[in-house]
Amino acid sequence: MTTPDPDGLLAEQLLRLTRRVHRIQKRHLEQNDLGVTPAQSRLLRTLAHCASPPRMADLAERLEVVPRAVTTLVDGLEASGKVRRMPDPANRRVTRIELTAEGRTTLRELGGARRSAAEEILAPLTEKERQVLGVLLDTLIEGDRDTRC
Structure with a gap:
């Protein structure tokens, strides 16, 4: 008889939750017809947290x-007017990526879609359980403090 592996069970639960979150967020993005994929959404959110337009390699x-x-994601976002490529003033060989006004508008709309998805995912939890979950997630995320470009 094998002994239970609690860490293995937790890992499986986290993976299942991650897949569920992605599935629900994708559905909310499609319902809001924002014209961006989940990967493009992530790139837009990353750009929004950069102090200055990052290089493609940084992204x-x-x-x-x-x-x-990143090139493929930027190509799609640039074609839809959400980002633009710009030359680095200090090095012409470097291309930087910046949000456009349309990209910022899309980000605000994405925030609404993400909140709707979060409400659906967190619906079974009480307010107290949500607070505890937030503290636990912060603890797990702590090792990944690099949030800026």
């Missing part, structure tokens, strides 16, 4: 993806 590192993936 790739921050998003933990290969640079080619």
Whole structure:
């Protein structure tokens, strides 16, 4: 008889919750017809937290993806007018990415879709349980303090 693996069970629960969160957020994005994918949404949110327009390589590192993936995301967002590429004033070989006014508007709309998704996900929890969950999540996230570009 094997002994239970509590950490393995928690890991599986976290993975299942992550998949559920992604599924629900994707549905809310589609319902709001914002014209962005979840990955593009993440890139827009990352840009919003940068003090100055980041380089493509910085975005790739921050998003933990290969640079080619950022290029594809930026291509789509640029085509829809949500971001723009701009040359780095100090190095012409470097391209920086900045939010446009339309991108900022989309970010506000995305916030509403994310809140709706969160309400759906957290509906079974009481206010006290939500507070406890928030503290626990903050504790788990603590090791990932690098939130700026």
